[in-house]
Amino acid sequence: MPESKPKLRSTQWFGTADKNGFMYRSWMKNQGIPDHEFDGRPIVGICNTWSELTPCNAHFRKLAEHVKRGIYEAGGFPVEFPVFSSGESNLRPTAMLTRNLASMDVEEAIRGNPVDAVVLLAGCDKTTPALLMGAASCDVPAIVVSGGPMLNGKLDGKDIGSGTAVWQLHESLKAGEIDLHHFLSAEAGMSRSAGTCNTMGTASTMACMAEALGTTLPHNAAIPAVDARRYVLAHMSGLRIVQMAKDGLTLSKVLTRAAFENAIRTNAAIGGSTNAVIHLKAIAGRIGVPLELEDWTHLGRDTPTIVDLMPSGRYLMEEFYYAGGLPAVLRRLGEAKLLPHPDALTVNGQTLWDNVKDAPSFNDEVIRPLDRPLIADGGIRVLRGNLAPRGAVLKPSAATPALLKHRGRAVVFENLEHYKERIVDETLDVDANSVLVMKNCGPKGYPGMAEVGNMGLPPKLLRQGVKDMVRISDARMSGTAYGTVVLHVAPEAAAGGPLAAVRDGDWIELDCEKGLLHLDVDSDEVDRRMKSLAPSAPQSLGGYQKLYVDHVLQADEGCDLDFLVGMRGAAVPRHSH
Template structure:
């Protein structure tokens, strides 16, 4: 492989010329206290940092950026930190999904408009992983993704707690009158004990695992807990390695291909990953010029066993998963499924798995003793969802995977939220709860409303799961018989908009179908008299989003950002 020379560095267009403009670039760098020896003739590495004071998952990334810089300096590069939009799943409303594409766009433009030769992307909290990677793929400079890592295990009353998953579980018990307010307050203080992402196999952990399985992380990076001493060492290693990648001109377009994304599909199923991965991986693949469809998810789900025994589908948490060997150990058990010759930032996937071992067979199961033999996710089609929808079967009560019941329909989240607390609500355990107008445009941004709460009336009867359908998403830490991402969404006239209270809905996961007992003609006739709730965005980002976002089965990317075609470099004058 031929290596770049100093004059080949992109940053030299800013710093290496002898014209007046380069004089200004160098003098301004010196204004910040740098000497010529700091930046002249060295690769410039951007550290895209999604830290903020309101992103609890990323509260350690301010420090990690400094540790990445240390590695860049060690390898003879020049590090520069570029702050980017921080998408806190806890605080950003109505949903961070509304802003995923904005962060992707910002990442791409930060890299394009500055004198950057390569990048280390810092993220982890749900949408920051796909967003920064999407932007990096579109810019196609050498890059490494550094995952924020999961937080420590939570605890309450001597029991281990998992963020998200156990919140929903114990909230149901509180609403049923089985947990006191004092106990609930104790849980509140013990469930999130450190920096880092949710420590269940939610969207954050899923997408970090996918980033590594794609080959965009250093081996073993995705499962290191955020506050483990190995994490800052990994950050520094990323800083060192990105400099070498720049000299090799090792860009995403030279790494990623169909094999890479098939590896990600395999790992996603083996960990019973978040349903949100359907949207993100389709969008990421699109940026890399690779076609991934919902059917791909279902095809791999039917042949790859679930071997990560992690909540919400299993028993353990991410800290336990890391101690058991982490993602490298899991992939070592999947060697017969994986493309070991797929390229990565360090060589090949197979080379990155050398020496990997599983240290706990209950956390990372042998292939002959899986959590489920197949079916980590299932893609359903029918007259409710012509373009597909998704369910996570291992996270639902098995009895509900084949079910017929009458619909109880809610047009808005507020309407649903008020109704479920009404103990006179006409609802039974057999009902199918339907929430619509919560999709990409109707939400807006497809909020995590898909795990509709069980009505209080039923909670008191001991009901803990029932069939729920929506064009929304749900948190990857959630569970239950929730059918999500119904496409096309109701707000643009999808069949979900035609369903009325009492219509009989049949869910058949084994046969991958979801249907309402209406003919096509009846659905068409009902839609003639239907109109969506008002959703007027006269200006700003919401206006842009509503006009250009794709539907769920297409990855919810903006139509003008799809594809791998490059954009011309900026003029330096």
């Protein structure tokens, strides 16, 4: 027998002739909605993270209109609603603090309202995982539409990458290589159109992850924000979501273990952000897929990084799209038998391989052949040892190869404020061989685990020509950043991790090949130091921050709130009338 079509959720609100149906339809009709919109057609929510305080997503009103056109064309009824917009560029203390809050907003908005499916409008770093996390917990039909990257930045007639240029120019300013006027002149040219960072930062990475997971239409990740084809994709996504609602193609049928394995391998190939480790773990936790740090080791290792984009390489997202975008990358991985699960289902009803098997590639400099990679062994390195019992991560493609096996003495900063105060001290006992260590910047300690792990180098060393040093912290770093930076040390210092015990002068060993991060201090001495430390009470203002600090999981677990993990479904709430 053919599989029966699922009953639409929205009929529980609008499909009855009783008092409740009367009220639900009547209240909606005050917007000028005619009777026939309530005739049993799919009602599709457009979950919009538009905000003028989130510049990456500030063009989403227009994007939503194109989604609506597609929904109407397919015979659905679109209803747009706002959710919390966790904007990376302006939000303090960090957008990571509110990623989970945004996901709660998304989950409850979907579950409590008469929608049969959702289009997730996301762009800025945390909005993509937040929307996928919230929708996954409801397990409704959902499709992601990303906002797209901004156009290439320009300075002195050359391309500059958003985010990456800030770190580069600021180090040059501190080294005395450029003056303040030149530094500030880059502002307008770096961000010259709507869209997310144009480097392979976290926003572009998570757009690629959404596509590799199968939750978007092909080419979603790379089309520039202001390219007309971005609006065509929005229209086609609106068209597709209506059929997904009719077919009952829910997220749990797409977000399988196979999909996450494809995404991890893809992240290695594109030189993606370390933040993907945390976000994919959190999304997987919501849909009920087991995912561990070790998966990044056995799936990411020996995968060549073939996308030559800043901060690891030379180019920007415009070139990536013109070269063929993510489908071209996935085709090359598939042809080399490096795509773990080419038969994984995607939201257009086709397999991942069906979507990319004929994808053209137009520029072998931007998307390199596998025999001429940017990095022969890319991906994310998972490090363990007595300094990180539950793991830490490092991105080799953005690091200095000579520092990937290193031993040096620690220069310790107790928190971000201590770092800012101490790093500019001309008498600081530090040299190029030192290891910079920063504590109390993890999920509980900051709170929110800010992107401060890529500590700027001491100015006195910058003036000597030092360009990179080993840096270790329980913080994160921007996907647009670079350097030999060890991040996400777990457990964090504020949660009683051994990072809290490190002191100036301690020897630390990093061996990326062996996956080792070792503090050369006797375990008994570490225990004595830990017992002597005063309890690190994370500063909290109460409210959501207290909820976060009390319930946030560590980096190796995805930094979700413990009570949010799991798929609760989209059962229709009880009537309130």
